[in-house]
Amino acid sequence: MTNDAVAAQSASPTLDVRGLSVAFRRRNGLVRVVRDVDLTLGPGEVLGLVGESGSGKSILARAVLGTLPRQAEVLGGSIAFSGGDLMRMPPSQVRRLRGDRIAIVPQEPMTSLNPSLRIGRQLTEVLEVHRPEIRSKERSVRAVEMLDLVGVTYADERLAQYPHQLSGGLRQRVAIAMALICGRVELLIADEPTTALDVTIQAQILDLFVRLQKSQRMSVLLITHDLGVIAQTAQRVAVMYAGEIVEVADVNDLFASPRHPYTRGLLDSLPRSGRVARKSHLPSIEGSVPSPSAAVRDGCSFADRCAFRIAICDQQAPPLDSAGLGRSVRCHRWADLTAGFARRDALL
Amino acid sequence: MLSVGLMMLTLLMLFTLLTPLLVPIDPLGISAVDKLLPPSLDHLLGTDELGRDQLSRLVVGSGISLRIAVAATALTAIFGIGLGMVSGQYPAIDIVVSQISDSLLIFPGVVLAIMILAALGPSELNVIIAVFVLYVPRVIRTVRAAVIEYRDADFVQAARSLGASDLRVLVLHIFPRAIGPTMVQLSLGFSSAILVEAGLSFLGLGAPPPAPTWGGMISGAREYIRTAPWLMIAPGAIITYAVLSLNLIGDGLRDMLDPRSRAAGQ
Amino acid sequence: MGLRKRYRLRGVGTAVRHITAVDDVSIQMSVGETVAVVGESGCGKSTLAKLITQLETPDAGEMVFDRRPVRVRTRRERLAFSRNVQMVFQDPYGSLTPHFRVGTLVAEPLRIHRLETRPRLVSRVAEVLESVGLDAEIAKRFPHELSGGQRQRVSIARASATRPQLIVCDEPVSALDVSVRSQIVNLLLDLQRDLGLSYLFISHDLALVDHIADVVCVMYLGRIVEQAPAREFFAAPRHPYSRALIASSPVPDPRRRSPAPAVLGAVELGVAPAGCRFRKRCPLAVAICAENDPPLHAVAAGHLVACHRGNEFGVPTAFPEQSV
Numbered sequence: 001m002t003n004d005a006v007a008a009q010s011a012s013p014t015l016d017v018r019g020l021s022v023a024f025r026r027r028n029g030l031v032r033v034v035r036d037v038d039l040t041l042g043p044g045e046v047l048g049l050v051g052e053s054g055s056g057k058s059i060l061a062r063a064v065l066g067t068l069p070r071q072a073e074v075l076g077g078s079i080a081f082s083g084g085d086l087m088r089m090p091p092s093q094v095r096r097l098r099g100d101r102i103a104i105v106p107q108e109p110m111t112s113l114n115p116s117l118r119i120g121r122q123l124t125e126v127l128e129v130h131r132p133e134i135r136s137k138e139r140s141v142r143a144v145e146m147l148d149l150v151g152v153t154y155a156d157e158r159l160a161q162y163p164h165q166l167s168g169g170l171r172q173r174v175a176i177a178m179a180l181i182c183g184r185v186e187l188l189i190a191d192e193p194t195t196a197l198d199v200t201i202q203a204q205i206l207d208l209f210v211r212l213q214k215s216q217r218m219s220v221l222l223i224t225h226d227l228g229v230i231a232q233t234a235q236r237v238a239v240m241y242a243g244e245i246v247e248v249a250d251v252n253d254l255f256a257s258p259r260h261p262y263t264r265g266l267l268d269s270l271p272r273s274g275r276v277a278r279k280s281h282l283p284s285i286e287g288s289v290p291s292p293s294a295a296v297r298d299g300c301s302f303a304d305r306c307a308f309r310i311a312i313c314d315q316q317a318p319p320l321d322s323a324g325l326g327r328s329v330r331c332h333r334w335a336d337l338t339a340g341f342a343r344r345d346a347l348l
Numbered sequence: 349m350l351s352v353g354l355m356m357l358t359l360l361m362l363f364t365l366l367t368p369l370l371v372p373i374d375p376l377g378i379s380a381v382d383k384l385l386p387p388s389l390d391h392l393l394g395t396d397e398l399g400r401d402q403l404s405r406l407v408v409g410s411g412i413s414l415r416i417a418v419a420a421t422a423l424t425a426i427f428g429i430g431l432g433m434v435s436g437q438y439p440a441i442d443i444v445v446s447q448i449s450d451s452l453l454i455f456p457g458v459v460l461a462i463m464i465l466a467a468l469g470p471s472e473l474n475v476i477i478a479v480f481v482l483y484v485p486r487v488i489r490t491v492r493a494a495v496i497e498y499r500d501a502d503f504v505q506a507a508r509s510l511g512a513s514d515l516r517v518l519v520l521h522i523f524p525r526a527i528g529p530t531m532v533q534l535s536l537g538f539s540s541a542i543l544v545e546a547g548l549s550f551l552g553l554g555a556p557p558p559a560p561t562w563g564g565m566i567s568g569a570r571e572y573i574r575t576a577p578w579l580m581i582a583p584g585a586i587i588t589y590a591v592l593s594l595n596l597i598g599d600g601l602r603d604m605l606d607p608r609s610r611a612a613g614q
Numbered sequence: 615m616g617l618r619k620r621y622r623l624r625g626v627g628t629a630v631r632h633i634t635a636v637d638d639v640s641i642q643m644s645v646g647e648t649v650a651v652v653g654e655s656g657c658g659k660s661t662l663a664k665l666i667t668q669l670e671t672p673d674a675g676e677m678v679f680d681r682r683p684v685r686v687r688t689r690r691e692r693l694a695f696s697r698n699v700q701m702v703f704q705d706p707y708g709s710l711t712p713h714f715r716v717g718t719l720v721a722e723p724l725r726i727h728r729l730e731t732r733p734r735l736v737s738r739v740a741e742v743l744e745s746v747g748l749d750a751e752i753a754k755r756f757p758h759e760l761s762g763g764q765r766q767r768v769s770i771a772r773a774s775a776t777r778p779q780l781i782v783c784d785e786p787v788s789a790l791d792v793s794v795r796s797q798i799v800n801l802l803l804d805l806q807r808d809l810g811l812s813y814l815f816i817s818h819d820l821a822l823v824d825h826i827a828d829v830v831c832v833m834y835l836g837r838i839v840e841q842a843p844a845r846e847f848f849a850a851p852r853h854p855y856s857r858a859l860i861a862s863s864p865v866p867d868p869r870r871r872s873p874a875p876a877v878l879g880a881v882e883l884g885v886a887p888a889g890c891r892f893r894k895r896c897p898l899a900v901a902i903c904a905e906n907d908p909p910l911h912a913v914a915a916g917h918l919v920a921c922h923r924g925n926e927f928g929v930p931t932a933f934p935e936q937s938v
Contacts, residue, residue: 052791053762198654199818203862203872225792228821228864232871251868262793269796270866271825273848279648279803279826284796288761305793502708509667510723510772511696513689524713 013080014187014219015041015064020077022056022063026293030073033059033292035243037077038320041187046213046220048234048251050227050266054292056243057223061189064221065104066094082186100130103179105172107192112175113163119174120159123147123181130182146177151208169201176208185216191223206233227270231255236326239263242290242301245320246330257345259329259338261306300332308333350600356593360586364410367403374404376558384576394578396568405560406582412561413590416472417541420479425534428484432491432526433518436499442492449485457482461544465553472555479544483537490533494526528605532598539594546587562587635661637836638675641814643829645779646806648813650827650844652820652859658836659816663784666814667701668692680779697727700773704785706765710757716743716768717753723775745808746771746801763794767801774805782814787822799826820863824848829916832856835891838910840924842917852919854896890922898923 022034034056041047051057062068064079066086079086081102086094106112114122123143127134134142140159147155150173163171172193179188190209194202210233213220222234230237230251237254239247239262247260258264265285276282287305303313312332323329382399385391393402435442452460461478468474495518498504507521548554549563557564562583569579636658643649651659664670668686677684679698686692703709710719720739724730730738740750746767757765766786773781786802787795803826805811817823823830830847832840832855840853851857861872887894893903902922910920
């Protein structure tokens with residue numbers, strides 16, 4: 001484990017999610033999309049949340065933000081944020097936190113920025129809401145400073161522009177500036193912040209994230225499906241599958257020795273030169289990602305795609321086991337599999 | 349809503365087709381003795397100023413109304429869908445078709461119909477033509493909009509890359525996506541056809557007398573509204589009933605086919 | 615050869631402008647070969663795919679297929695061409711006609727090209743479905759009832775049903791879940807081996823390209839700026855843009871975190887500057903780059919690059935960046 005991560009965990013956490021379950025109301029009953037999730041995020045830590053479509057990662061983020069869709073219902077659990085429980089706070093209080101101490105950077109800033117308002121107006125509006133003590137002249141000064149900080153060139157001219165006049169990368173920088181402009185962000189939630197961007201722009205934005213996170217001392221929850229982005233940015237990683245957290249580990253440990261068969265399958269399936277011969281079959285996980293509305297099966301939710309399934313996997317749902325310092329795994333067989341994988345990796 | 353509308357329309361058709369089998373029908377028989385009789389067992393809906401049986405006239409009139417509406421709607425469907433697809437697909441044809449159909453849309457509906465009938469003279473066929481000219485632009489626009497919406501869709505590109513011809517792409521891949529909104533337009537057009545036909549007959553521009561039409565019956569009943577109100581009530585009620593049933597069908601179709609309202613319903 | 619496509623842009627009250635989406639692009643492919651086209655959004659790679667499949671008509675240039683110039687003026691010519699050159703699209707949700715059942719979708723190419731008589735159609739469809747790893751039962755279902763991976767298999771089944779020689783794949787796995795991507799990649803590799811297919815593979819995923827491609831073409835603002843055998847390309851990329859792409863691709867290994875990004879700024883769509891079109895973002899630009907547009911020239915056997923300084927980087931060890 002890195003020193004950063006150890007330090008992060010010893011201090012009291014910025015965000016502490018306990019036993020969170022969220023369900024969608026459907027005509028044929030409740031569909032549980034987030035199931036009994038525990039998640040801790042220390043001060044100044046970047047936690048990567050990895051999952052595929054329908055894994056519940058975005059719903060988890062929206063639960064933390066208090067912006068769940070109407071048909072969603074929290075079945076239980078708590079979300080502790082700097083002492084208070086977001087689940088039990090009145091909505092007005094959560095709203096005051098949002099945009100001030102908790103901020104979000106969305107996937108596609110074209111949809112989150114208002115297309116009919118100038119950039120400057122949108123930036124100063126955040127200050128109007130959360131920092132009314134700042135006088136209006138200072139607000140635009142601050143907006144320019146913020147744009148400079150996130151690497152937007154010609155910042156004072158940009159204030160008068162509309163979102164559609166900016167490129168995708170610039171829009172994402174503006175969205176980041178908006179998230180940070182109050183200057184008190186403790187928790188930044190970035191939901192697939194670079195998925196809509198080209199790789200060269202993605203590299204610039206990720207670099208910006210890492211620098212800002214250090215200079216602003218904030219915690220970042222980075223949600224993505226891209227393991228490359230996680231490896232390049234996160235300190236700790238939580239892997240979600242079918243609404244559950246299946247593995248949590250320090251980023252180096254996770255990529256060096258994944259313990260859950262799903263994590264391992266994901267990492268193995270990535271084409272990496274040197275690991276498999278060109279044009280040869282890539283290792284793959286059988287089957288497809290379960291739809292959230294499919295009935296939850298007995299036992300382990302990954303069992304029907306797992307190459308290491310045994311009888312107990314169909315009978316009992318595995319608990320999230322502690323598997324070493326700062327690691328946990330939701331698998332009945334992680335201990336004996338780890339030994340086997342270690343032998344196999346030694347051969348490679 | 350859809351099923352109620354369909355049920356009401358079916359009842360209207362049964363009324364039109366079955367009544368002649370149950371009671372003697374004589375829409376034209378004049379009898380000076382029997383004039384302006386209130387409803388009775390002999391004349392279930394009374395008689396008019398010339399002693400003609402109201403029920404007979406209503407039944408025959410609904411036959412005329414439905415015939416005109418069906419014919420006009422069928423014409424509208426054939427030409428509207430055909431021209432809509434072609435003009436959505438081929439910009440060169442679109443320029444001509446859209447100019448004509450848009451210029452037809454600027455006239456208030458009934459005024460255009462009156463102009464056409466004034467030019468062609470009152471007859472059943474000309475009423476059909478007038479209603480067709482009135483409604484075909486809407487169907488063209490609906491179909492054209494759907495074709496334009498899906499013309500560059502991935503699944504259309506995929507079909508083209510397989511080697512599918514324009515005709516195949518239009519008919520099999522694109523048109524089925526437009527069926528929903530087109531059906532809504534056609535069912536609303538059908539109900540408007542009945543209203544327009546009644547309006548034209550009321551003005552004396554419909555099927556010429558002595559053919560009993562709903563509009564003509566209301567027109568004739570105006571003078572007797574105080575002394576023999578049943579003359580006005582029966583055709584008025586049946587027009588309302590027919591239009592209501594078709595609007596219910598149209599709205600029902602729209603709710604069923606419109607993804608937004610369907611999502612809201614879930 | 616020298617394919618070119620311009621689009622008209624019309625704004626309110628402005629003069630008609632043109633955007634050259636694909637500018638003088640030449641690509642050669644051999645039987646059974648995979649040529650990858652990489653580049654960022656707006657570089658013209660999708661337009662190139664549509665030009666090659668004749669979904670769009672080029673403004674200039676011509677194509678030779680099977681030693682004959684491609685002509686698609688008549689229906690017969692177009693059918694003959696499309697039977698041999700097929701396409702797989704990126705979006706498995708949008709590229710299947712939603713009101714068709716899977717069986718109808720897969721039968722469609724066979725019907726269009728009259729490859730099967732009606733009684734044999736059902737069994738042939740079952741065969742094709744099996745060849746892409748789907749159960750024949752799936753023929754009765756509608757696309758919305760399938761998962762993303764299954765849909766992409768259906769798309770591949772449709773494209774391969776006519777036994778084409780070339781399939782143009784436009785980002786065939788990038789819309790799929792990570793755990794499903796490798797299944798589809800494996801399927802494409804199997805089909806290539808079994809049917810001797812050639813692929814024109816459009817992608818922005820360099821790690822994937824490294825795995826499956828024989829030749830890599832890098833496009834920037836409508837032009838090919840580098841073209842090389844895949845091994846050589848990843849070992850020794852010559853064009854600064856290629857090197858930026860490789861350096862920017864996030865490596866799934868936390869021990870190899872890349873340094874600050876090599877290229878700043880973003881593509882300005884459609885406005886290629888005078889001289890080299892990349893020079894405004896290029897860390898190596900010198901005076902000559904503003905004067906002359908560098909031609910695509912050979913720096914080694916089969917290795918072409920459009921850069922004035924492309925010759926300076928012949929030795930692989932000269933790069934500080936990590937290759938993928």
